[in-house]
Amino acid sequence: MTGARILDIIKRSNLVAQADLARAIEFANRDSIPLPLFLLRNKLVAEDQLMRVLSEGLGGLEIVHPDKIEIDASVLASVPRDLLLQHRFIPINRITNNLIIAVGDPTNLGLFDSISAKLGVKIRLKLASDLSIQNALNRYFGNSEEASKIASQQKSSALSRTQGAARAASVSAVGGLGGNDSGESYVITYIEKLMLTAAQRRASDIHIEPFETALRIRLRVDGALLEFKPQPRFEFRDAILSRVKLISGLDIFEKRLPQDGNTKLDIPGLGKMDFRVSSLPTVWGEKIVLRLLDKSNLQLDMTQLGFDPEQLEQFKETIFRPFGMVIVTGPTGSGKTTTLYSALNELNRISDNVVTAEDPVEFTIPGICQLNVRPDIELTFSKALKAFLRQDPDVIMVGEIRDLETGEIAMKAALTGHIVLSTLHTNNAAESIERLKNMGIDRFTIISALNCVVAQRLVRKICNDCKAEDVVPNEKQIALGLPERYVGKFKIYKGSGCDSCNNTGYRGRISIYEVLVLNEPIKRAIVENQSALDIKRIAMANGMQTLRQSAWKKVYRGITTIDELIEASASDEDAAQTEKTDHIRSA
Numbered sequence: 001m002t003g004a005r006i007l008d009i010i011k012r013s014n015l016v017a018q019a020d021l022a023r024a025i026e027f028a029n030r031d032s033i034p035l036p037l038f039l040l041r042n043k044l045v046a047e048d049q050l051m052r053v054l055s056e057g058l059g060g061l062e063i064v065h066p067d068k069i070e071i072d073a074s075v076l077a078s079v080p081r082d083l084l085l086q087h088r089f090i091p092i093n094r095i096t097n098n099l100i101i102a103v104g105d106p107t108n109l110g111l112f113d114s115i116s117a118k119l120g121v122k123i124r125l126k127l128a129s130d131l132s133i134q135n136a137l138n139r140y141f142g143n144s145e146e147a148s149k150i151a152s153q154q155k156s157s158a159l160s161r162t163q164g165a166a167r168a169a170s171v172s173a174v175g176g177l178g179g180n181d182s183g184e185s186y187v188i189t190y191i192e193k194l195m196l197t198a199a200q201r202r203a204s205d206i207h208i209e210p211f212e213t214a215l216r217i218r219l220r221v222d223g224a225l226l227e228f229k230p231q232p233r234f235e236f237r238d239a240i241l242s243r244v245k246l247i248s249g250l251d252i253f254e255k256r257l258p259q260d261g262n263t264k265l266d267i268p269g270l271g272k273m274d275f276r277v278s279s280l281p282t283v284w285g286e287k288i289v290l291r292l293l294d295k296s297n298l299q300l301d302m303t304q305l306g307f308d309p310e311q312l313e314q315f316k317e318t319i320f321r322p323f324g325m326v327i328v329t330g331p332t333g334s335g336k337t338t339t340l341y342s343a344l345n346e347l348n349r350i351s352d353n354v355v356t357a358e359d360p361v362e363f364t365i366p367g368i369c370q371l372n373v374r375p376d377i378e379l380t381f382s383k384a385l386k387a388f389l390r391q392d393p394d395v396i397m398v399g400e401i402r403d404l405e406t407g408e409i410a411m412k413a414a415l416t417g418h419i420v421l422s423t424l425h426t427n428n429a430a431e432s433i434e435r436l437k438n439m440g441i442d443r444f445t446i447i448s449a450l451n452c453v454v455a456q457r458l459v460r461k462i463c464n465d466c467k468a469e470d471v472v473p474n475e476k477q478i479a480l481g482l483p484e485r486y487v488g489k490f491k492i493y494k495g496s497g498c499d500s501c502n503n504t505g506y507r508g509r510i511s512i513y514e515v516l517v518l519n520e521p522i523k524r525a526i527v528e529n530q531s532a533l534d535i536k537r538i539a540m541a542n543g544m545q546t547l548r549q550s551a552w553k554k555v556y557r558g559i560t561t562i563d564e565l566i567e568a569s570a571s572d573e574d575a576a577q578t579e580k581t582d583h584i585r586s587a
Helices: 004-013 018-030 035-041 047-057 081-087 109-119 130-141 144-174 183-200 234-247 309-319 336-347 381-388 404-415 429-439 443-449 474-479 520-527 532-541 547-556 562-568
Strands: 089-095 098-103 122-127 203-210 215-221 224-227 259-267 271-282 285-293 324-329 354-358 369-372 395-398 419-424 450-462 467-470 492-495 506-517
Touching: 004 018, 004 035, 004 047, 004 183, 018 035, 035 047, 035 130, 047 122, 081 089, 081 130, 089 130, 098 109, 098 130, 109 122, 109 234, 183 203, 183 215, 183 234, 183 259, 183 271, 183 285, 203 234, 203 271, 215 234, 234 259, 234 271, 234 285, 309 324, 309 336, 309 450, 309 506, 324 336, 324 404, 324 429, 336 354, 336 395, 336 419, 336 450, 354 381, 381 395, 381 404, 395 404, 404 419, 404 429, 404 443, 419 429, 429 443, 429 450, 429 506, 429 532, 443 450, 443 520, 450 492, 450 547, 450 562, 492 562, 506 547, 520 532, 547 562
Parallel strands: 098 122, 324 419, 324 450, 354 369, 354 395, 395 419
Antiparallel strands: 089 098, 203 215, 203 285, 215 224, 259 271, 271 285, 450 506, 467 492
């Protein structure tokens, strides 16, 4: 009567003494009623406590109270009475083709899938106590418990045959993972093991990818995707995808549109880990990506991010000016959020009002008011910015400048006494200025409002446990931008691979930076409408260290490899003048 997941959540909650719980399970099975209903009837646990524990265990599923609301007769009539009594759930609302139902056990995915197909509606699940559902059923259908027992007896023979066949198939398919005896237990155990392993291996993302004959699981560790072992059995593909959607608060019956959600898991030794979840329809099913948000790994110390001392001094000087904008640019996953959060941490003072608009808020910072933008309800970055300016802010962070309206409001805020931090997606710092102009922002506004642009990438760090000298031909070093006078003057290293780094040769990542401060020569070039390449040349002539040069410093210090330098940074040949900047001497 009670699903394995619900039973597991109750067992782990310690709401009921183990001896009492064992007897409760025995009596609930004997009377063919859900365990939560037995616990509530016998006052072994408080209803609000039980529902809070179940909701948290199911990924924050919303709790409703069907016995305390008026349910429209047309909604009740949309589901056959026998179906409600047999499976102990109740519809509470209907919005267009979406039927919202209250259930005590939302983990029976096959049941709700079949009901959805039978009724021709999309089903959205809400969590309710079995006692609340029972009271609501009694209110609308009389003694529903007796009716449900009769219905159960009438279908028991067919049901037992179906369950027996399913259990036999599951046991055969499980193949010994954790010794579980059902498909449901296999799926639950596999997903928890996957999330636990990902957290322990410091993965940033989990990729669950369906194909025609396989479900592939990969973990992104230190920027590279690695296959997770063991791969799941193909027959559990749909169940695994549905389970992840369920615990993440996604609509398990919506398989045509992308969805976003979140869930949490307690990780031994690491505490509660947040997972941001995204689903994407593909040819063979929904691809799901879980991003791990580990606050314990959030680096807010600017000196540890990867800035060289001179770069750090320039960056801090621009964010502590009385007003103006600082933009951090780079592709998705390049560490922009960490850099911005470290800047916010520096600016977070009791004397200042610091507000952010993010999509979504990845980490919360005490003392800072953070807002999730919601495009689905038209709460966009531009609307958030307009609202911020009526809240007497000192420092504003807007997650990304995506359009002209957002850019213009941000620029105006920077010109009227505010520090504004934001991001763009461009290849280098100079191209950010070109991007702003292409959006339609006036050149004179840019030079008046913009203090600095920081471009960044992440490079993998060499594993210290297997660090070994690498041999790189002199010609290759010169071709990659190293001045000839430094060739052969320092050792280059790589990782040979060991257990500590999963045989990758790398462990951890660090940023490389390009800090473009808008000084007078740069402002003059912008007003003259010079190209991004010309601006980069002027900046290099004035001492700006490029991403490639920053990467070379990390190679010189034995932090990263030549391969990472090539992967993370582009050549400066197009922007170089007569002689390459002497960037190694200051390393």
